[in-house]
Amino acid sequence: MADNANKLPKDAFEPLSDGSHLDNERIAAPSLTFLKDSWRRLKKNKAAMISMYILIFFIVLAFGSQLIPSVRNIATHPNLNNLPPRIPGIDIPGFNGTLVQGGQRVNAYTGDAANVHYWLGSDYLGRDLLARTLSGTRLSLIIAMVATFFDLTIGVTYGIVSGWKGGRVDTFMQRIIEIMLSVPNLVVMILLLLLFKPGIGSIVLVLAFTGWINMARLVRAQTLELKNQEFVLAARSLGQKPWKIAFKHLLPNLSSVIIVNTMLTIPNAIFFEAFLSFIGIGVPAPAASLGTLISDGQKSFQYLPYQMWIPAIVLSLLMIAFNILGDGLRDAFDPRTRE
Amino acid sequence: MVKYLAKRIFYLVLTLFIVTTITFFLMKLMPGTPLTNQAKLSPTEQQLILQQYGLDKPVWQQYLSYLANAVHGNFGTSFQFSDQPVSYLISSRIGPSLLLGFQAMVIGVLLGIVLGAFGAIRKNTWVDTTTTIISILGISIPSFVLAILLQYFFGLKLRAFPIAGWSGFMYTILPTIALAAMPLAESARFVRTEMVDVLNSDYIELARAKGLGKLGIIYHHALRNSLIPLITIIGPLAVNIMTGSLVVENIFAIPGIGEQFVNSITTNDYPTIMGLTIVYCFMLCVVLLITDIVYGLVDPRIRITGKRD
Amino acid sequence: MENKDDILEVRNLKINFNTYAGKIKAIRDVSFDLKKGETLAIVGESGSGKTVTTRSIMGLNASNTEIAGGSIKFKDEEILGKTEKELSKFRGQHIAEIFQDPMTSLDPTMKIGRQIAEPLMIHQNMSKDKALDKALEMMKLVGITNAKERLNDYPYQFSGGMRQRIVIAIALITYPEIIIADEPTTALDVTIQAKILKLMKELQDKINTSIIFITHDLGVVAGMADRVAVMYAGKIVEYGTVDEIFYNPKHPYTWGLLSSMPTLDTKSEVLPSIPGTPPDLLEPPVGDAFAARNKYALKIDTIKQPPFFKVSDTHYAATWLLDDRAPKVTPPDEIVKRQKHFKAINTK
Numbered sequence: 001m002a003d004n005a006n007k008l009p010k011d012a013f014e015p016l017s018d019g020s021h022l023d024n025e026r027i028a029a030p031s032l033t034f035l036k037d038s039w040r041r042l043k044k045n046k047a048a049m050i051s052m053y054i055l056i057f058f059i060v061l062a063f064g065s066q067l068i069p070s071v072r073n074i075a076t077h078p079n080l081n082n083l084p085p086r087i088p089g090i091d092i093p094g095f096n097g098t099l100v101q102g103g104q105r106v107n108a109y110t111g112d113a114a115n116v117h118y119w120l121g122s123d124y125l126g127r128d129l130l131a132r133t134l135s136g137t138r139l140s141l142i143i144a145m146v147a148t149f150f151d152l153t154i155g156v157t158y159g160i161v162s163g164w165k166g167g168r169v170d171t172f173m174q175r176i177i178e179i180m181l182s183v184p185n186l187v188v189m190i191l192l193l194l195l196f197k198p199g200i201g202s203i204v205l206v207l208a209f210t211g212w213i214n215m216a217r218l219v220r221a222q223t224l225e226l227k228n229q230e231f232v233l234a235a236r237s238l239g240q241k242p243w244k245i246a247f248k249h250l251l252p253n254l255s256s257v258i259i260v261n262t263m264l265t266i267p268n269a270i271f272f273e274a275f276l277s278f279i280g281i282g283v284p285a286p287a288a289s290l291g292t293l294i295s296d297g298q299k300s301f302q303y304l305p306y307q308m309w310i311p312a313i314v315l316s317l318l319m320i321a322f323n324i325l326g327d328g329l330r331d332a333f334d335p336r337t338r339e
Numbered sequence: 340m341v342k343y344l345a346k347r348i349f350y351l352v353l354t355l356f357i358v359t360t361i362t363f364f365l366m367k368l369m370p371g372t373p374l375t376n377q378a379k380l381s382p383t384e385q386q387l388i389l390q391q392y393g394l395d396k397p398v399w400q401q402y403l404s405y406l407a408n409a410v411h412g413n414f415g416t417s418f419q420f421s422d423q424p425v426s427y428l429i430s431s432r433i434g435p436s437l438l439l440g441f442q443a444m445v446i447g448v449l450l451g452i453v454l455g456a457f458g459a460i461r462k463n464t465w466v467d468t469t470t471t472i473i474s475i476l477g478i479s480i481p482s483f484v485l486a487i488l489l490q491y492f493f494g495l496k497l498r499a500f501p502i503a504g505w506s507g508f509m510y511t512i513l514p515t516i517a518l519a520a521m522p523l524a525e526s527a528r529f530v531r532t533e534m535v536d537v538l539n540s541d542y543i544e545l546a547r548a549k550g551l552g553k554l555g556i557i558y559h560h561a562l563r564n565s566l567i568p569l570i571t572i573i574g575p576l577a578v579n580i581m582t583g584s585l586v587v588e589n590i591f592a593i594p595g596i597g598e599q600f601v602n603s604i605t606t607n608d609y610p611t612i613m614g615l616t617i618v619y620c621f622m623l624c625v626v627l628l629i630t631d632i633v634y635g636l637v638d639p640r641i642r643i644t645g646k647r648d
Numbered sequence: 649m650e651n652k653d654d655i656l657e658v659r660n661l662k663i664n665f666n667t668y669a670g671k672i673k674a675i676r677d678v679s680f681d682l683k684k685g686e687t688l689a690i691v692g693e694s695g696s697g698k699t700v701t702t703r704s705i706m707g708l709n710a711s712n713t714e715i716a717g718g719s720i721k722f723k724d725e726e727i728l729g730k731t732e733k734e735l736s737k738f739r740g741q742h743i744a745e746i747f748q749d750p751m752t753s754l755d756p757t758m759k760i761g762r763q764i765a766e767p768l769m770i771h772q773n774m775s776k777d778k779a780l781d782k783a784l785e786m787m788k789l790v791g792i793t794n795a796k797e798r799l800n801d802y803p804y805q806f807s808g809g810m811r812q813r814i815v816i817a818i819a820l821i822t823y824p825e826i827i828i829a830d831e832p833t834t835a836l837d838v839t840i841q842a843k844i845l846k847l848m849k850e851l852q853d854k855i856n857t858s859i860i861f862i863t864h865d866l867g868v869v870a871g872m873a874d875r876v877a878v879m880y881a882g883k884i885v886e887y888g889t890v891d892e893i894f895y896n897p898k899h900p901y902t903w904g905l906l907s908s909m910p911t912l913d914t915k916s917e918v919l920p921s922i923p924g925t926p927p928d929l930l931e932p933p934v935g936d937a938f939a940a941r942n943k944y945a946l947k948i949d950t951i952k953q954p955p956f957f958k959v960s961d962t963h964y965a966a967t968w969l970l971d972d973r974a975p976k977v978t979p980p981d982e983i984v985k986r987q988k989h990f991k992a993i994n995t996k
């Protein structure tokens with residue numbers, strides 16, 4: 001002790017009497033807002049970030065490619081049909097315009113096709129598969145976004161009203177949901193699609209008609225919980241109007257549930273659109289959907305597998321990326337999984 | 340419990356009634372009659388056909404007789420196959436669909452439980468990562484894509500299984516896998532989440548404090564508590580399988596009701612569509628009812644009071 | 649402090665938590681002993697490291713825990729570094745724990761008889777029937793009425809107080825040498841708290857076990873404990889017998905704790921509280937961690953950590969105020985009153 005004491009300043013045992021050292025309510029660690037904190041956790045999730053970049057890539061590609069006329073062209077060329085993928089400068093079997101025929105690899109680009117390059121090949125009508133796949137992707141994304149918008153508005157409103165009103169209104173609204181849940185979604189969609197004129201509008205409509213249920217249930221459960229919390233009770237007792245409470249107090253607190261569920265609704269909408277198009281009651285030709293492309297590809301996949309591979313891979317990638325990103329968001333928003 | 344059951348069955352009947360009613364009137368709004376599929380007919384011939392289908396009566400009479408018949412399992416005559424009653428069409432085709440659905444459900448859920456449990460126990464190891472990857476793939480890849488892939492690789496390339504058709508157990512394997520992927524993925528994910536939660540709970544901590552070993556904790560405490568809630572997603576899983584069966588049966592050319600449903604849609608065979616809609620709805624309601632009862636039987640908190648908290 | 653009666657010795661325990669933000673130094677050099685049959689209370693605010701300390705004794709720390717040094721000996725047997733398998737033989741047999749929240753610490757899907765009997769079946773290879781008989785005895789002992797019929801009930805059929813009795817029964821069933829009670833009454837109603845504490849005291853006498861009693865509530869300590877250790881920011885700052893801590897406290901933090909506890913003769917309308925919040929243990933302050941909240945702080949508190957100063961054979965406190973060179977300070981009125989009382993007892 002003694003030798004240590006030598007190093008101490010002379011006034012070491014003076015009281016710090018002025019009280020300036022008392023920083024009473026100082027919070028030592030920098031505080032993170034909920035969103036920042038979630039974002040930090042999402043950024044740490046590599047798979048989710050990669051998925052996000054893949055999705056951005058697809059979105060840019062699907063919409064950006066519309067600016068390039070040659071990629072936009074989906075006209076039929078009966079004399080250029082069923083050509084395998086051929087990318088200039090690449091000499092890998094499968095992408096160099098060759099095809100296995102009778103056990104031998106032969107160049108399919110002969111005659112009229114000698115100077116053509118279909119990067120992803122052409123279909124049975126000689127349409128550019130790259131252009132078709134891009135347009136199918138675009139359609140998937142558009143339909144998913146629009147359908148999700150409807151899910152959001154219908155589902156969130158339904159959930160808030162049901163949870164907020166409570167009592168008989170709630171019971172009645174829940175009964176409706178129960179009935180809708182006891183019919184497989186797809187059956188409802190098919191019945192409605194039979195009724196409407198086939199087209200993008202009808203698809204969006206039937207997707208919206210069945211897609212909101214999950215959102216409504218989650219939002220209702222959360223609203224029921226929030227309804228009885230002090231800050232909402234305070235707003236109510238101060239005479240705040242219900243719609244104002246909904247916007248100022250409920251929505252911000254529902255945001256994480258809504259964001260996460262939206263991210264999981266999107267792949268669902270993409271799936272159902274592709275599914276309906278696959279069984280032939282989706283968007284009518286000549287509009288291309290990934291579902292139609294896969295269905296067309298399946299018919300000839302014994303000899304021309306590339307026609308099925310490409311749309312199948314794109315659809316699967318979209319689904320995987322949306323699901324992983326959705327999972328990542330859920331983990332990021334869910335306080336239970338915080339380290 | 341009996342009172343609760345009676346209430347549930349009442350709701351089941353009510354739901355079926357509402358669905359039947361809505362479907363009936365939806366179908367009445369549809370364009371096209373059995374006549375559209377036929378070549379040009381004389382007015383008397385047309386009249387005869389309309390009579391045969393009971394389409395000459397006022398709508399409300401058609402509705403009442405449809406309801407009365409539906410209760411007895413009679414859904415009228417198919418437009419597509421004019422000599423076959425819809426009920427026969429369904430009953431002769433429901434077998435393969437039920438078999439496939441049952442196989443897919445059992446295999447999917449069992450494997451899902453194993454995967455999910457291992458993922459949770461070995462959290463943040465390669466086992467867990469594998470579980471997560473399998474469940475993401477299973478949830479993401481659409482059943483029709485998976486079915487085609489299986490058909491391409493195992494049927495066409497490796498010739499390990501028949502490409503399509505329906506004559507024996509070997510023919511069920513690929514379609515079962517295609518249908519089981521989704522339930523497997525969903526239940527693996529569900530079990531993993533539940534089990535991670537359970538393993539973090541205070542009562543598992545207490546079990547550790549008691550001196551129970553890892554296996555004892557999992558076997559005696561963790562498994563039961565994480566598997567009971569799995570019952571609640573059996574209903575949604577059944578929906579998944581029904582949805583998938585529509586395309587999977589089509590791809591593998593299986594004579595089931597899923598394949599029939601798609602055919603009826605493309606041929607505007609409304610009576611069959613209606614019949615199948617009601618059958619699908621009925622099956623789902625029964626699954627939901629059974630899972631509800633089972634849930635009540637295995638969870639002591641519900642068993643006694645007869646209601647959930 | 650070496651003593652043959654010591655059943656548990658904790659020496660220089662250091663524990664860190666690895667988190668995304670860095671290393672949290674949760675336990676910073678903690679030492680204490682536990683004697684056979686005694687009750688040691690560990691008192692402190694949330695986050696002071698009480699629970700972490702006892703969790704390490706049980707070997708029940710979370711996976712991001714890093715033992716940075718020290719030793720924990722149960723009857724000369726080192727606990728730290730034991731494998732999970734060795735630990736599980738230890739837990740429930742020699743050391744048992746009573747958890748804080750009875751509402752969540754029982755398995756919701758297992759009959760409570762089986763839950764109480766489980767430790768016997770694990771540690772003593774007892775048959776299920778025999779273990780259930782013992783469980784029934786224990787249920788009667790902890791005061792569960794109609795024990796025989798309730799053996800086959802599930803946790804949700806019991807009230808909070810009854811569940812805590814079950815949790816106690818689970819801990820006692822193997823007659824362990826040490827029981828760790830982590831805030832066993834915090835989740836209960838005040839009226840039930842007293843009953844549970846009384847029950848624990850009675851049962852302790854019956855099976856002659858030692859108890860480590862963790863609490864943030866000094867009021868509970870007075871009637872329960874033989875000795876008290878006060879923890880702050882991952883360190884023990886003062887320890888002594890109950891009388892010494894209650895009536896002759898030396899550390900300003902203990903003063904603060906005692907002043908903020910209402911007594912029968914508290915007259916002022918406002919109960920004093922300790923200002924501020926505990927320090928961030930990611931980067932513990934240099935010097936005395938309590939300095940920033942201490943109005944008696946000396947300059948040296950911001951430079952150097954105080955060592956333990958001996959007050960009596962059983963009473964030690966880590967504050968520079970006890971250094972010979974430190975100025976004499978007058979504690980708060982409440983404490984002065986207590987010290988007078990202490991002198992009165994001791995001179996008798």
